[in-house]
Structure formats: structure tokens, C-alpha cells
Amino acid sequence: MSVDLATVRHIAHLARISISDEDAKNMEGDLNSILEWVEQLSEVDTDGVEPMTSVVHMEMKKRDDVVSDGGYAEKIVHNAPAYEETFFMVPKVIE
Amino acid sequence: MSLIQGATGDWEIVIGLEVHAQISSQSKLFSGSSTEFGAQANSQVSMVDAAMPGMLPVINKYCVEQAVKTGLGLKAEINLYSVFDRKNYFYPDLPQGYQISQFKHPIVGEGIVYLDMKDGETIEVGIERLHMEQDAGKSMHDQHPSMSFVDLNRSGVALMEIVSKPDMRSSEQARAYVTKLRTILRYLGTCDGNMEQGSLRADVNVSVRRPGDELGTRCEIKNVNSIRFIGQAIEFEARRQVDIIEEGGEIVQQTRLFDPKSGTTRAMRSKEEAHDYRYFPDPDLLPLEIEQSMVDELAANLPELPDGKKARFIEEYGLNPYDAGVLIMDKASSDFFEDVAKGRDARLAVNWVTGDFFGAINKAGLDVASSPISADQLGALIDLIKDGTISGKIAKQVFEIIWEEGGDPAEIVESRGLKQVTDTGAIEAAVDAVIAGNPEKVEEVKAKPNMLGWFVGQVMKATQGKANPQAVNQLLRQRLGLD
Amino acid sequence: MSDLTTLTIAEARAKLDAGEISSVELTQAFVDEIDKADALNAFITKTPEKALEMAAQSDQRRAKGEAAGKLEGIPVGIKDLFCTEGTLTTAGSHILDGFVPDYDSTVTTNMWRDGAVMLGKLNLDEFAMGSSNETSYYGPVVNPWQRKGSNAKLVPGGSSGGSATSVRANLCMAATATDTGGSIRQPGAFTGTVGLKPTYGRCSRWGIVAFASSLDQAGPITKTVEDAAIMLGSMAGHDVKDTTSVDVPVPDYEAVLTGDIRGLKVGIPKEYRVDGMPSEIEDLWAKGIEWLKSAGAEIVDVSLPHTKYALPTYYIVAPAEASSNLARYDGVRYGLRVEGDDIIDMYEKTRAEGFGEEVKRRILIGTYVLSAGYYDAYYLKAQKVRTLIARDFTQAFETVDVMLTPSTPSPAFGIGERMDDPLAMYLNDIFTVSLNMAGLPGISVPAGISQEGTPLGLQLIGKAFDEATLLRTGQIIEQAAGDLPTPASWWKEMS
Numbered sequence A: 001m002s003v004d005l006a007t008v009r010h011i012a013h014l015a016r017i018s019i020s021d022e023d024a025k026n027m028e029g030d031l032n033s034i035l036e037w038v039e040q041l042s043e044v045d046t047d048g049v050e051p052m053t054s055v056v057h058m059e060m061k062k063r064d065d066v067v068s069d070g071g072y073a074e075k076i077v078h079n080a081p082a083y084e085e086t087f088f089m090v091p092k093v094i095e
Numbered sequence B: 001m002s003l004i005q006g007a008t009g010d011w012e013i014v015i016g017l018e019v020h021a022q023i024s025s026q027s028k029l030f031s032g033s034s035t036e037f038g039a040q041a042n043s044q045v046s047m048v049d050a051a052m053p054g055m056l057p058v059i060n061k062y063c064v065e066q067a068v069k070t071g072l073g074l075k076a077e078i079n080l081y082s083v084f085d086r087k088n089y090f091y092p093d094l095p096q097g098y099q100i101s102q103f104k105h106p107i108v109g110e111g112i113v114y115l116d117m118k119d120g121e122t123i124e125v126g127i128e129r130l131h132m133e134q135d136a137g138k139s140m141h142d143q144h145p146s147m148s149f150v151d152l153n154r155s156g157v158a159l160m161e162i163v164s165k166p167d168m169r170s171s172e173q174a175r176a177y178v179t180k181l182r183t184i185l186r187y188l189g190t191c192d193g194n195m196e197q198g199s200l201r202a203d204v205n206v207s208v209r210r211p212g213d214e215l216g217t218r219c220e221i222k223n224v225n226s227i228r229f230i231g232q233a234i235e236f237e238a239r240r241q242v243d244i245i246e247e248g249g250e251i252v253q254q255t256r257l258f259d260p261k262s263g264t265t266r267a268m269r270s271k272e273e274a275h276d277y278r279y280f281p282d283p284d285l286l287p288l289e290i291e292q293s294m295v296d297e298l299a300a301n302l303p304e305l306p307d308g309k310k311a312r313f314i315e316e317y318g319l320n321p322y323d324a325g326v327l328i329m330d331k332a333s334s335d336f337f338e339d340v341a342k343g344r345d346a347r348l349a350v351n352w353v354t355g356d357f358f359g360a361i362n363k364a365g366l367d368v369a370s371s372p373i374s375a376d377q378l379g380a381l382i383d384l385i386k387d388g389t390i391s392g393k394i395a396k397q398v399f400e401i402i403w404e405e406g407g408d409p410a411e412i413v414e415s416r417g418l419k420q421v422t423d424t425g426a427i428e429a430a431v432d433a434v435i436a437g438n439p440e441k442v443e444e445v446k447a448k449p450n451m452l453g454w455f456v457g458q459v460m461k462a463t464q465g466k467a468n469p470q471a472v473n474q475l476l477r478q479r480l481g482l483d
Numbered sequence C: 001m002s003d004l005t006t007l008t009i010a011e012a013r014a015k016l017d018a019g020e021i022s023s024v025e026l027t028q029a030f031v032d033e034i035d036k037a038d039a040l041n042a043f044i045t046k047t048p049e050k051a052l053e054m055a056a057q058s059d060q061r062r063a064k065g066e067a068a069g070k071l072e073g074i075p076v077g078i079k080d081l082f083c084t085e086g087t088l089t090t091a092g093s094h095i096l097d098g099f100v101p102d103y104d105s106t107v108t109t110n111m112w113r114d115g116a117v118m119l120g121k122l123n124l125d126e127f128a129m130g131s132s133n134e135t136s137y138y139g140p141v142v143n144p145w146q147r148k149g150s151n152a153k154l155v156p157g158g159s160s161g162g163s164a165t166s167v168r169a170n171l172c173m174a175a176t177a178t179d180t181g182g183s184i185r186q187p188g189a190f191t192g193t194v195g196l197k198p199t200y201g202r203c204s205r206w207g208i209v210a211f212a213s214s215l216d217q218a219g220p221i222t223k224t225v226e227d228a229a230i231m232l233g234s235m236a237g238h239d240v241k242d243t244t245s246v247d248v249p250v251p252d253y254e255a256v257l258t259g260d261i262r263g264l265k266v267g268i269p270k271e272y273r274v275d276g277m278p279s280e281i282e283d284l285w286a287k288g289i290e291w292l293k294s295a296g297a298e299i300v301d302v303s304l305p306h307t308k309y310a311l312p313t314y315y316i317v318a319p320a321e322a323s324s325n326l327a328r329y330d331g332v333r334y335g336l337r338v339e340g341d342d343i344i345d346m347y348e349k350t351r352a353e354g355f356g357e358e359v360k361r362r363i364l365i366g367t368y369v370l371s372a373g374y375y376d377a378y379y380l381k382a383q384k385v386r387t388l389i390a391r392d393f394t395q396a397f398e399t400v401d402v403m404l405t406p407s408t409p410s411p412a413f414g415i416g417e418r419m420d421d422p423l424a425m426y427l428n429d430i431f432t433v434s435l436n437m438a439g440l441p442g443i444s445v446p447a448g449i450s451q452e453g454t455p456l457g458l459q460l461i462g463k464a465f466d467e468a469t470l471l472r473t474g475q476i477i478e479q480a481a482g483d484l485p486t487p488a489s490w491w492k493e494m495s
């Protein structure tokens, strides 16, 4: 499998990274050489092998349903590039 | 089956619903912040909910139990092993850049919901799955000319997405389905079903086809938040699709929005491009493994559900399926009915509860819980009718007094002298007086026995309604020689 | 007074306990050294005031006779991937511009609890993606070591390059680090420091900027194995805020350093003998085997047949997870925002400007391997191979207690030498990455000096949660290697 320029652009858009023509070309080369290299995994027989879900075998601990966090709206927004009162502000979204 | 008529023939609507039900929990699915509705923006947000760097999710045990409980209520298979996946997409109210959801391995598999339609038909709607996921935050677009405001208070609230099979064929069925689902959730106590506050909302998938054809291309109408709107959205959308096809066009699979003001749907700008969510198991969370013993315990303690209650009402109280169906739709109403009916005439109880009582609370804009009349009071009133202390007519008067002023029905009847007159002497006197005062009517009634009612009315009037109607009837017939 | 900055933690602690020095004196000595070391570019943020204040508090605690923690009064550096309350945290990225967290990572919280003193935030590869510390937005970190007869600048390894350099150059007594594919052990080897990557789940990941969640693990970089034991004892522990952290007791790691490995079975995985391995690496490995054998260990040949697939597997799994973990850097809640015509344009410009080349490359690879139609061929396949890699270790550990391998296929290389070829750069992690795939602990211990005059390390691989054996065995290697030279402090003349 190999990627073409259009695919690079499509992935970049999915990842929300704008990409110049020149960068897209460079990326195309890099991605293809990496993909070609990882292609060697196809030699490995994985029939009947379960994909790894977690390297540590243990049960997921669950917490009790109690309110133990929150209540600091100011701390939530103060690092934001734009906020008003305690709302985050973003360029208008049209649904 | 309800078809819609197009210019070129009949069309069948196919509807499937994805209902998002908020789990009634104190704290969020993966963080300890509150789920309370209507607080200051971003005040119910933890560092986890805001997706600050390095934050990790920790699952809420109660939410898992509620999902299992709901699965049991939907007669569905419970998966002891399920997996949380990340659904990746960018949106300002989705702080992580992904929603934690369950994709390949949901906690609940196939189940079933029965709908009792008005015409007495029962319809089965298949449940495809139920999975747990996080809610997103809220963006507000009309506060500022060029900016949207983002509040993450809802971000991370636990949802159950209940996905139906495309088993519904009319907007009426879809409305009945959501209504029934909401009832089940409320009986279980796993979701408060409050659609105004967004605790329950539906993504409605609509397609049309010629009866018997393959499924058509569907459009998904996002986040419809009232049962009435669900009906309107389906009606509009089905008609829109039929028109397009009949004009030679093709349906494009789309995400649409319902506009309650115009009753129409329109394509969502922000969802125009085809999505590629890149689902993969969330590496911050281990697989969700639950014990069969936990499922068994929840099953053993499952409350009675609407279908079971309906069957029992029919069986135990001799109700007809329609009355039973009306009563069970609301748990509080059915509990109220049972309190009234216990040890009493069920027929009388159902008439009073579904008639005068529901009428009064609806008129007053109240619900069962906030009604000024308790089940005990209504029951005592019915006892008075049953033992002949008052007539049904007087009972309506007493009902109003209790509604307005409260009090014990027996005392009210006693103190206001509303007791039914069963003393034959007093009734006889009244009957005789009416006969004596209306000789011409006495002649008429001999030819037209229907006139008897008029005499009964006169006697009742004369006794201020307190005479026992049966006794009046009997005596009049005797005296007028109608037997 | 002798140079306090050359002390080990153990030595400094003894002096502090004896009242010979104060934490303020000790801390001041490091603050002074840091000021003379700008040429190394090890720090992104220096926090001298905070350090001296923490040191003064530590001295007060001691004066009051309060129980001294494991790290009481010890000045440390913190990799700038760990969030620190009130102090800029960057992950080496432009996209976190100005981000000041309101929380501390669990690992750093544990260290402050134990009395440690923070000197500042250490440079790293951007989002810990790199093996040379050249991808940082804040510029490359320079290795204190130089090749014999050359003043060419060498890389310290990565991504914990700032941690390794600052420990080796005596800019802090120890440093926190993280290891996703080798990022503790490889810079440890390149700088002649001890780098310990604990078992996945041993240290909490809470509050550490995520790179690849299923692989990331925090650990220490120190001057000695004993110091690594002290640091790990403080950093490790179960955390209810990280459900992948393990609820098992943390042993007293200092107590396990008995110097006795008699009867220990040491596995030598044959697949690590790769084509083209430099002879000096091969020789070092052989020497390590001899050292352990003469300490009474039994050497056993083992096989890890899927070793060669670990690196390509890593380059599917890690970028996939990273592409998702880094989606939160969108210019909305913190960090950089580049204005755009609309929200999507704002996202795309912010992320294009905020992320460096290597990070973008990995996000794109990760996005691609997860995308519709490719998931099974890449991500699912890689996770299956991962199962096989882990199974190899499980089987091998049925017969041995620990394994010995080289840490890296070469000594430190020059800055800029390998930046043009991502694949060549990735091969740096060839010996380290399998452990991350299997979640196992590993330690790199300085073991010799290359022909170029720069350090080389040996790696020990342990069973899950058996860091104790790694530390005990590591100390044997450390002792056998003897007094290794330290780098000439050329950087002081430059500032």
C-alpha cells in the first residue's frame, strides 16, 4: 500500500493540519518509506492471535458515583487563548 | 402499515432511532464533576472533562450498573466483556478531540421493546445494542457576531446510546417507541427522561422505499428533543425524500437538523464532509469486565416494568388493555392507581383515576406527585360511593371540595349534609310531590317510558341530589305503573 | 567545600542527615551550575526561586525534626512532559505556548511529598517524539560528552535528552524522564547515566502529557543505580486517577541492592545480535556477560523470535495513539491559537504552526493507519504482533530471571547527522522498543567508553514488576565497569 498526494492531503485534513504543497510532497515520500518499512509485518503469521488490549493483565478499577471534582470554572478557562466570563470563545461554528 | 401516497404510488417509511439517554448519576462517566443541570458555564468541569494535558479517565461504577440494568429492562443480552473506543473528530465542544464510546464491543447487545398501538396492535421493535459514551459540551452560536461560546458542563456526562433496528414504519410508531422507551427508563430509574433538559434525545434515521423493496438511502436527523418534534421531523423528511425520488433525484446520505419553528429539516453544514472516525480501543482504559454475579443481582432486584405491570393490571384488576396501557405509561400514575384500587372496586378506581383525577391534574398543569388529592383521599371517596353513602354525582362535588380545600371525604360529607337519603319515607314524599305537581307529564310518561328520567331529575333536584337514585327509580316506576 | 553538584543522591542525603550541608546550600550550588550551562540547552524553564524556597522549607522540616522523605532536600530536574502546578509546561512544543497547569502530575506530587526540590523543567523532543532531542521547539539539547579530539556537538539521545544531559553535567542530582520506545534508556546510554524504565503501570501516568498511552512510562535518570532505586521508590505507586497503574506494593528498592546475584539466570537473546552491529558494542556485551558470570550468575541463551518486528510495530501503534492523544491541542482551551477564517481553518493553522515536522509526520502516519479501510491491515495487525512479542518474553522468562543486551546500536552521534532520514533515526530504538511493546521494565547502565571516547550502556530487561532484580543486577554491572570518566565541562567556558 502506498499513499499519493491526494491521500496525504486527505489525512492532513482529517488530522486538521494545513499543509503546503511542498510539505505534502515531502510527507508523501516520508510516509511511503515508513509504510513500506512497516509492511514487513505482513510476514508474521497472526492467525488466531488476539490483538493486545493492555500489557498489564488486571481488572479495571471503578470509582464510586460521588461528586469530587469541578467547581473551578476560572481555572478551566484561564489558559485559553480567548474566553469571556467563563465561556471559551471560538470562531463562530455554523451548524 | 401506514403508507404515504406519492404522485407515482405508495411509499413506505422506514425508521430507526438512536436514543441518547443520560444516565441518572451524580457525577460524570469518567470524572468526579457534577452532572447537575443549569450551572455557571464550565463550573461543573474537571481537568479531565476539559481534556487538560495528562488527564486520564476513571470509570464510574454506578453508570456501568445502570447500563446493565437498562439492558435487562430491554430484555437484552448483557456482555460481560466490553471495550471503550475512541471516536475521533474535531469539534469545539469535544475537548479531547475524541469521544469515548463503545464501538465493536458494546456492553449490551440485542433486545426488544413492545409498543401498544392505539388500535390495539402490538408492535415489536428490535434493539440493536446499547452502549455507554460521553456527552459533549455545548456551543452557543448566537451570543456574539463572529464567535461561538463553549461551555463544557455537559462534557463527559454519561450517556446510554440505545440503537433500535429499522423496525418502525410510521411517525406514530416512532413516537410510541420513544414514549415507551422513556417509560421503561423511568421505571428502571436509570434516566429521568427529561427531554427539555436534554436527558433524552433522539437521532432519527429515515428512509423511504416502495413496499417490499430493499432499504433506501437514509438521512439522520440529529438530536431531536421532543416526541412531537420526532413525529414532525419524520413526516417532513419522508415527504421530502419521496418528492426528490419522484422528481428523478437521488437521496444523499446526510446528517440533518430539525427546525421546530418551520417544522422542516435541513442538511448540517458542519457535518457535510464524510466522516472517518478512526475508532480504536481507548488505551487509557482497560477492557470493561463485569461479573455475572453483578448482573444476576441487578436482575433479581429489577423493578416491575411497564409490560409486566400492564399484564398484572389486566389480570389482577380486570382492566381492559387500553386502560391498563394508559395507566402504566407513567409509573407515578400507575402507583397512584394501585393505591386507590387496592381492596376496592377496580372499575370504579380506574374510572375515577383516569377520568376526574387525570382531568383535574391535567387542567391544573400538575402531575401525580404534586396533586392536592392523595390516593388515600380518592380511595376514601370511592368507599363512600361504594357503600351508598353518596351518589356518584355528589362524589364529584366532594372531589372538588377536597381538591380546593383538602380534608377527609367522610367528614366533608357528614359536615355538609351531603349524605345520600336512603330513608324511603323522605323519598316517597318527594316522589309523590313531583307526581302530584305534574299531572300532564304523568300522562305523557305512560306512552313514552323514556320520560322517566325527567321524573328522576325532578326528585333529585327536590332532594338536593341526596336521594339514592336507585330507590328513586324504583319508587317512580311503581307509582307511575311502569313495571 | 568540595563540589556539591557531583554528589550522588545517597551521598547528599547522608550529608544532609548529618547536618553537614543544608538543602539551600546544595540547591544554590545547582542553581549556579545551571547558570553556567546554557550552552547545553537542557532547561526549558529554570525555577531557581522556587527551588530555593522549596529547599528552605525542606531545611525547616529537618530542623523541626519532621520525618525526612526519601528525597528530602534533594534538587531534581523535571522533564517538561510532567505537568507542574504554576510552572510553564510545554512538552517541548510550540503548541503549548504559555500553558501553566493548575495541577501537578502524580509522579511529581509523590516527589514533593518526599521532600524533593524542583530546579526547573527539562528540555525534550517535542511531545517525547524523537531519539536525539533535536525535535524540541526550544532547540536541541547538547550532550556534555564530545568525541576525542573534536568539539562537534553530539546529541544526548531522546526524548529525555534534557534529563540525561542535566544529570551528567551536574545540573541536577536526578531527573524524571519518560520512556515510550527507549526515551529513558537510550539517552541514559548516550550520556553515561543510569536510565530506568519501570514496568508499565508502576508509575502513574496522570499529569504527564501523553504521547502513546499504552507505552508511556515514567522513570528516573540518575548518576548511579542506587540513586535510581531511591528515585523509583518515590516516583512509583498506585494511583486511583490512572486505572492502568497497578495496585501492587512498591518494594524498598534500596534494600534490594545486596550485591548478590549468585544463581541468577541471565538470558542472552540471540536476536539482539543484529547485522552490522559495531564490534565495540559486541565486545561490551561480551564483557557484561563475563561480569555477571563472575558475580555468580548463570548465563542462558534465549530466543525472542519477533524482536525484529518490534520497531515497525511500534511505528504503527505509537503514532496511532499519538494522533488521537494530540487531537486536544486545537487552540481552544490552552496554548497556541492561530486565527483563521473559520473554526476549521483556525484548527488547521494552529496545528500546522504549533507542531513540528516529526510530530506532524507521526500524527499523519497515525491518522492513516487508523483510517477507514486501513485499520485492520495496520493497527489491528500491529496489536496482534504485539501479542506475539509479549508472548516471546513470557516464554523466555520461564527459564531466566533477567536478560542482558546492549542499550543502543551505537554511541551518541552528532547533532544534525541523522535528521534527514526518519527511518535511520528510528533504528536507534531497536534494542529498547520491544520492552515497551510488552510493558516490561528495563535499565540502561553505563558500562564502558566507545572508541570515540563517548559512553556506552548495557541494558537489563526484567520480568513485569521485578525492577528489584534489575537494580540489583544493574549495580553489579556498575561496579564491574568501575570508575568511568566524566565529560570535561567545556560548556562552562561558553557561557
Ligand SMILES: [Mg+2]
Pocket: B018, B203
Ligand atoms: Mg448517533
Ligand SMILES: [Zn+2]
Pocket: B020, B133, B161
Ligand atoms: Zn452517540
